[in-house]
Amino acid sequence: QKEVEQNSGPLSVPEGAIASLNCTYSDRGSQSFFWYRQYSGKSPELIMFIYSNGDKEDGRFTAQLNKASQYVSLLIRDSQPSDSATYLCAVKSIYNQGGKLIFGQGTELSVKP
Amino acid sequence: KAGVTQTPRYLIKTRGQQVTLSCSPISGHRSVSWYQQTPGQGLQFLFEYFSETQRNKGNFPGRFSGRQFSNSRSEMNVSTLELGDSALYLCASKQYGEVYEQYFGPGTRLTVT
Numbered sequence: 001q002k003e004v005e006q007n008s009g010p011l012s013v014p015e016g017a018i019a020s021l022n023c024t025y026s027d028r029g030s031q032s033f034f035w036y037r038q039y040s041g042k043s044p045e046l047i048m049f050i051y052s053n054g055d056k057e058d059g060r061f062t063a064q065l066n067k068a069s070q071y072v073s074l075l076i077r078d079s080q081p082s083d084s085a086t087y088l089c090a091v092k093s094i095y096n097q098g099g100k101l102i103f104g105q106g107t108e109l110s111v112k113p
Numbered sequence: 114k115a116g117v118t119q120t121p122r123y124l125i126k127t128r129g130q131q132v133t134l135s136c137s138p139i140s141g142h143r144s145v146s147w148y149q150q151t152p153g154q155g156l157q158f159l160f161e162y163f164s165e166t167q168r169n170k171g172n173f174p175g176r177f178s179g180r181q182f183s184n185s186r187s188e189m190n191v192s193t194l195e196l197g198d199s200a201l202y203l204c205a206s207k208q209y210g211e212v213y214e215q216y217f218g219p220g221t222r223l224t225v226t
Contacts, residue, residue: 032213034214034215042219043203043217044156044203044217046215049213049214088156090156092213098144098146098161098168098169099144099161099169099205099207099215100146100161101215103148103155103157105155
């Protein structure tokens with residue numbers, strides 16, 4: 001079992017719809033959770049982070065964390081074609097000092113005009 | 114504020130050679146982590162440096178090494194290159210302390226022939 005799992009996709013949504021990206025993790029010591037967006041040929045760009053159970057909203061993005069279910073998700077409202085990218089879920093464990101992040105394989109999102 | 118910079122951006126090497134990649138973190142960031150990204154394995158943690166000391170290490174062979182200088186700039190070195198070392202090498206920096214958000218540089222694309 002991989003430490004951080006994501007559906008590889010592609011996830012296809014029409015423009016203006018809500019895109020829902022999911023991530024599960026196996027380490028119960030995981031304490032911090034990050035969503036990165038990576039356009040083809042580019043490096044990952046941090047778009048959201050969440051440390052506490054519940055929802056965290058930033059513009060069109062909402063991160064949701066449920067530590068009991070070991071589940072974190074990213075919702076993108078009013079999806080735009082420019083949101084088409086691979087979304088990477090990353091997790092930091094309390095057992096890892098410093099900045100070591102464990103990444104999922106990423107979910108490819110395609111927003112159709 | 115300038116972002117993370119990495120040099121060179123592209124590199125072509127031959128099997129058996131060695132290579133050194135460089136990373137300059139965001140001003141004020143003292144932690145630098147290195148990751149390898151390949152289509153098959155995704156983003157994998159190599160190591161992290163803070164205050165010129167390696168604080169964390171991933172599951173990579175000893176051919177992969179790194180160091181950090183007093184100005185927080187970091188280098189990673191790969192000796193005796195193998196075809197499988199072809200990848201995007203990403204550097205990420207973060208602030209010191211209980212701040213876990215990491216910001217990636219543009220990466221160095223290494224091709225081993």
